[in-house]
């Protein structure tokens with residue numbers, strides 16, 4: 703029988719700070735470092751219901767991004783963010799808190815991804831936040847998947863931040879009304895309108911925030927794509943779970959493997975993607 707609510711979140715704290723995470727989508731909705739303001743952004747209009755993705759936090763995108771490489775898959779961004787994951791491990795030792803979840807799929811579960819897999823997601827809170835998404839092919843057929851950790855960051859004002867680390871990187875501009883055109887980033891990324899870009903980048907990215915007076919540094923491993931997203935004014939108005947005036951206070955910097963960087967796994971193979979964030983005060 704379908705339930706009308708999702709399980710309450712798991713809250714953990716250690717000397718490094720505190721986190722909150724739902725089994726629904728294994729969705730992290732809060733990270734407050736011990737010596738800093740909240741880092742993760744949540745929409746005031748987010749819905750916490752079965753079958754719906756939570757707006758804000760860190761949605762897990764798997765096994766396809768958007769409508770997938772074929773352009774016609776549903777639900778948007780894959781099924782992992784709307785399924786209930788199974789709590790696997792939960793422990794706290796001094797500065798560190800660790801929680802992990804698993805999600806298993808079989809060949810008959812989803813016609814758009816008819817493969818057996820085991821996914822594991824670990825969230826480790828220490829002086830930084832460390833996220834690891836592992837996908838294993840547990841079936842007999844090879845498969846290809848896309849993945850992303852769609853992190854929403856809380857910022858002072860998107861019009862005043864800039865993003866370092868993407869200079870010279872090629873990107874697909876998903877917000878260009880003329881169509882999907884490959885462009886090349888010159889200098890830092892600054893925001894003057896709707897921004898929705900898939901960068902080909904595996905390197906470090908920094909969000910420099912002069913209002914909150916901090917730099918958020920994102921490091922990745924085994925992630926060839928970085929998505930930068932802010933919906934701006936008009937798109938924010940089209941999303942029922944996103945407040946009309948909330949767009950200046952957030953930016954998404956997603957670590958993933960998308961489009962031509964999708965991951966191919968033979969039967970029995972495994973892929974780990976790591977994404978970490980640390981906070982440094984400015985001045």
Ligand code: BG6
Pocket residue numbers: 755768778779852876898899929931956
């Ligand atoms: C981003 C995409 O990753 O997610 C955007 O690049 C999309 O195109 C955004 O609008 C939000 O997606 P959703 O499905 O959570 O509304």
